[in-house]
Amino acid sequence: MSLGEEIVLRPRFQIEIPQPSEVVLKRLEASKNTQDDFVISRIDNHVFIRIPKDKQHFWSPQLHVEVDEIDKQHCLLYGLFGPSPTVWTFFMFLHFLVACLFIGFGVWAYTNASLDTSYAIQVALMFFMVIIWVVLYVAGRWGKATGKPEMIQLRNFLYLTAKL
The missing domain is CATH 1.20.5 (Single alpha-helices involved in coiled-coils or other helix-helix interfaces)
Known part of the structure; x- marks a missing residue:
């Protein structure tokens, strides 16, 4: 693993999806009503996926997803894992x-x-x-390691919901 990847405290990723951006955004938003494992909020083309308050700990991560349209049939999904804004x-x-x-x-x-x-x-x-x-x-690195299982849950939820 390169040094640049080792120092990252807020991991980022991007995925090109062969689907219209609005379809992906609607799938993510519709999952609000079909599950209780995550709290989902959408503002324009930004979606925030969080762990519910009763399951959170100090180091619980959240996933910020931005879906940008490339053309009518393709979109680019940017993801950013990070701690809660308060932390x-x-x-x-x-x-x-x-x-x-x-x-x-x-x-x-x-x-x-x-x-x-x-x-x-x-x-x-x-x-x-x-x-x-x-x-x-x-402490930041330790907190990231503590939240890693939840990061994997958030990522898996995103992949299942967006059908990636």
């Missing part, structure tokens, strides 16, 4: 906070170095921010 926003906030603290400690260390005072604490705090970033990355 994703929380992790992005934490990454941003760690980055800002790292820069702040760097400025503080540079200021102390310019004033010929000790800056060991600031450098240690910068190193600690790097460790926290690695912990956040590992």
